[in-house]
Amino acid sequence: MKSCRELLIKCRKALLISLALNLVLLIALIVSLAIPSKAVTEQNSQSSFVPDVTIQSPFIPTVTPCSSETVVEYESLGEFKVTAYCPCVKCCGIWSADHPSRIGTDYIQKTASGTIPKAGHTVAADISVLPYGTVIIIDGHEYTVEDRGGAVDGNSIDIFFESHQDALNWGVQYKTIYIKGDK
Numbered sequence: 598m599k600s601c602r603e604l605l606i607k608c609r610k611a612l613l614i615s616l617a618l619n620l621v622l623l624i625a626l627i628v629s630l631a632i633p634s635k636a637v638t639e640q641n642s643q644s645s646f647v648p649d650v651t652i653q654s655p656f657i658p659t660v661t662p663c664s665s666e667t668v669v670e671y672e673s674l675g676e677f678k679v680t681a682y683c684p685c686v687k688c689c690g691i692w693s694a695d696h697p698s699r700i701g702t703d704y705i706q707k708t709a710s711g712t713i714p715k716a717g718h719t720v721a722a723d724i725s726v727l728p729y730g731t732v733i734i735i736d737g738h739e740y741t742v743e744d745r746g747g748a749v750d751g752n753s754i755d756i757f758f759e760s761h762q763d764a765l766n767w768g769v770q771y772k773t774i775y776i777k778g779d780k
C-alpha cells in the first residue's frame with residue numbers, strides 16, 4: 598500500500614512536471630510562431646496592398662463619375678409648370694432693351710441676378726424656392742437660375758429663349774425638375 602501511494606505521488610509529480618514543460622514549450626512555440634508570422638503578414642500587407650491601390654485608383658475616375666452623377670446626385674423636386682420668355686417687351690416689359698425708355702441709351706439687358714441671359718442656360722424661378730445659381734435639370738439638360746419674375750412663383754420655371762417665337766413654341770409644359778444633390 599505504501600509503495601503504491603509513493604508511486605502515485607511520483608506519478609503526479611512527473612505528470613505535473615511534464616505538463617509544466619509542455620506549457621513552456623507551447624508558449625515558446627506560440628511566441629516563435631507569432632513573431633515571424635506577424636512580420637510576414639506585415640510584409641505581405643505592404644507588398645500586396647500597394648499594387649491593390651494602384652490598380653483601383655485608375656478605375657475610380659472612369660467608373661464612379663458616371664454612376665454617381667446620373668443615379669445618386671440628382672434629386673427630383675417634383676412637377677413644375679414650365680413657361681418660356683425672351684428679351685422682348687412683351688416678355689420683359691421695362692427690363693427689355695427694346696422698351697421705348699431704353700432705346701437710345703447704353704442700357705444692357707441683364708437678368709435680375711446681373712448676368713447676360715443665354716438661351717439653353719438661363720431660367721427664371723421663384724428664388725425663395727430655387728436661389729440664384731441653382732442648377733436645375735429639365736429633360737436631361739442643365740439650366741441655371743439667373744432670373745426671376747412676378748409670374749414665376751412657387752413650383753414654376755420660366756425658360757429663356759432668344760426669340761419670342763421660340764418662347765411661344767415652348768408654350769406651357771409641366772416637367773419634373775431635378776437638382777444636383779449638392780444644390
Ligand SMILES: [Zn+2]
Nearest residue numbers: 683685688761
Ligand atoms: Zn418675348
